[in-house]
Amino acid sequence: MTAVAELMDYAEVVERFDPVLGLEVHVELSTRTKMFCGCANLFGGKPNTHVCPTCLGLPGALPVMNGRAVESAIRIGLALNCEIAEWCRFARKNYFYPDMPKNFQTSQYDEPIAFDGHLDVVLDDGEVVRVGIERAHMEEDTGKSLHVGGATGRIHGAEHSLLDYNRAGVPLIEIVTKPITGTGERAPEVARAYVTALRDLLRAMDVSDVRMDQGSLRCDANVSLMRKGASEFGTRTETKNVNSLRSVERAVRYEMTRQAAVLAGGGTVKQETRHFQEADGTTSSGRTKETAEDYRYFPEPDLVPVAPSREWVEQLRATLPELPWERRKRIQQEWNLTDEELRDLINTGAADLVAATVDAGAEPGEARSWWVQYLTQQANAREVELADLPITPAQVARVIELVKSGELTNKLAREVVQGVLAGEGGPDEVVDRRGLKVVSDDSALLAAVDEALAAQPDVAEKIRGGKVQAAGAIVGAVMKATKGQADAKRVRELILERVGG
Numbered sequence: 001m002t003a004v005a006e007l008m009d010y011a012e013v014v015e016r017f018d019p020v021l022g023l024e025v026h027v028e029l030s031t032r033t034k035m036f037c038g039c040a041n042l043f044g045g046k047p048n049t050h051v052c053p054t055c056l057g058l059p060g061a062l063p064v065m066n067g068r069a070v071e072s073a074i075r076i077g078l079a080l081n082c083e084i085a086e087w088c089r090f091a092r093k094n095y096f097y098p099d100m101p102k103n104f105q106t107s108q109y110d111e112p113i114a115f116d117g118h119l120d121v122v123l124d125d126g127e128v129v130r131v132g133i134e135r136a137h138m139e140e141d142t143g144k145s146l147h148v149g150g151a152t153g154r155i156h157g158a159e160h161s162l163l164d165y166n167r168a169g170v171p172l173i174e175i176v177t178k179p180i181t182g183t184g185e186r187a188p189e190v191a192r193a194y195v196t197a198l199r200d201l202l203r204a205m206d207v208s209d210v211r212m213d214q215g216s217l218r219c220d221a222n223v224s225l226m227r228k229g230a231s232e233f234g235t236r237t238e239t240k241n242v243n244s245l246r247s248v249e250r251a252v253r254y255e256m257t258r259q260a261a262v263l264a265g266g267g268t269v270k271q272e273t274r275h276f277q278e279a280d281g282t283t284s285s286g287r288t289k290e291t292a293e294d295y296r297y298f299p300e301p302d303l304v305p306v307a308p309s310r311e312w313v314e315q316l317r318a319t320l321p322e323l324p325w326e327r328r329k330r331i332q333q334e335w336n337l338t339d340e341e342l343r344d345l346i347n348t349g350a351a352d353l354v355a356a357t358v359d360a361g362a363e364p365g366e367a368r369s370w371w372v373q374y375l376t377q378q379a380n381a382r383e384v385e386l387a388d389l390p391i392t393p394a395q396v397a398r399v400i401e402l403v404k405s406g407e408l409t410n411k412l413a414r415e416v417v418q419g420v421l422a423g424e425g426g427p428d429e430v431v432d433r434r435g436l437k438v439v440s441d442d443s444a445l446l447a448a449v450d451e452a453l454a455a456q457p458d459v460a461e462k463i464r465g466g467k468v469q470a471a472g473a474i475v476g477a478v479m480k481a482t483k484g485q486a487d488a489k490r491v492r493e494l495i496l497e498r499v500g501g
């Protein structure tokens with residue numbers, strides 16, 4: 001093979017090739033217990049404390065299906081416009097991996113519970129792309145390996161590895177798209193928009209925490225290229241566990257430029273899994289991709305088939321909440337937003353958060369301004385998604401309420417929000433703990449006013465002489481003395497009362 005440039009310029013890539021995407025998203029369900037046993041389904045916790053004979057794969061232990069997880073799977077399928085299987089089974093996917101104590105994963109193979117649906121995805125400029133959903137199936141998560149002693153945290157270079165089985169057996173739904181074609185240069189953007197739309201949907205349904213940073217939503221991005229005009233798909237690579245929305249976009253883009261360079265140089269793309277490097281935005285070779293035959297799938301003999309009656313499916317359909325796109329249509333009408341305003345709200349990731357804040361009792365204008373301005377700044381400063389800021393819409397609504405009732409000034413409100421973001425508790429707790437209430441006690445304010453007037457007798461004289469605007473200096477001194485916790489308007493009134501009287 002001749003030497004080739006490692007990456008092709010993106011403009012040239014999309015001129016010469018058509019990308020084909022396939023996105024696999026794993027979602028951890030937020031059920032109380034695991035998929036096949038009664039262990040707690042909780043993120044974190046002391047290693048190996050949420051385990052039992054079943055999720056440790058001990059001899060003789062038998063699985064029992066989590067009914068709530070099946071319900072969630074069906075609801076997710078319905079929200080994705082899928083058909084729901086009348087009858088389906090679990091299968092065993094056989095392979096050895098230290099974080100999988102049973103040596104097989106209980107998954108669904110050729111009989112997924114939901115199949116053949118779609119999700120409409122809105123791009124930044126408002127264009128809608130319909131992404132076909134191949135299937136949504138149930139499975140269980142693996143445990144976690146912790147590789148110790150290496151520089152990268154990967155197994156290469158590690159001195160030893162630790163295993164934590166708390167996550168083993170946590171219910172997962174894997175949602176697989178049909179091949180996404182025809183997106184051209186917008187492929188990376190479509191990938192990101194799809195995962196965003198899916199995350200918003202699952203959050204609205206309250207079936208998962210959908211925290212990419214904690215791994216409760218994980219995306220594997222399959223990318224291949226075909227030469228312009230070709231009809232057969234090229235060989236794909238699968239970039240695993242891309243753990244932020246931005247990384248999804250970057251990983252797809254990088255793979256397109258890498259594969260194009262390989263193909264243009266006369267080489268062939270290897271079918272393999274790849275790892276995404278957050279630091280430099282590149283992918284590196286993982287393992288050669290297995291085929292389905294390698295896993296020796298066979299039907300799980302220890303679990304009964306799942307045969308949801310049509311009545312049950314319809315009952316579950318009736319439990320679907322207002323879905324993000326329905327909610328967006330509604331808020332646009334209710335808040336009188338132009339298409340562009342709505343799009344800005346959506347593009348900052350704020351639409352659903354604002355709506356939830358309004359649902360919690362805040363006025364739309366106030367809710368919008370908090371999320372789009374101050375909180376967006378905070379999210380940018382921390383380099384996290386707006387939705388991943390550790391503050392809830394209900395807490396934002398409470399802060400707004402405290403400002404409205406005069407208990408907080410805007411400045412104090414921002415300090416309260418800082419406290420919430422720092423993990424000091426809810427707004428009321430932060431107010432108590434930091435002592436942030438507005439000083440509304442007139443006697444305390446009067447004492448401060450008197451002190452300030454006494455300290456600046458010349459200013460006091462000016463005010464007395466009719467120069468009311470000179471009161472600003474006294475207001476400033478009082479605000480300083482009360483550490484900004486006074487209502488400036490009330491302070492001004494008191495100053496004029498004092499001097500005038």
Ligand SMILES: [Zn+2]
Nearest residue numbers: 037039052055
């Ligand atoms: Zn267990």
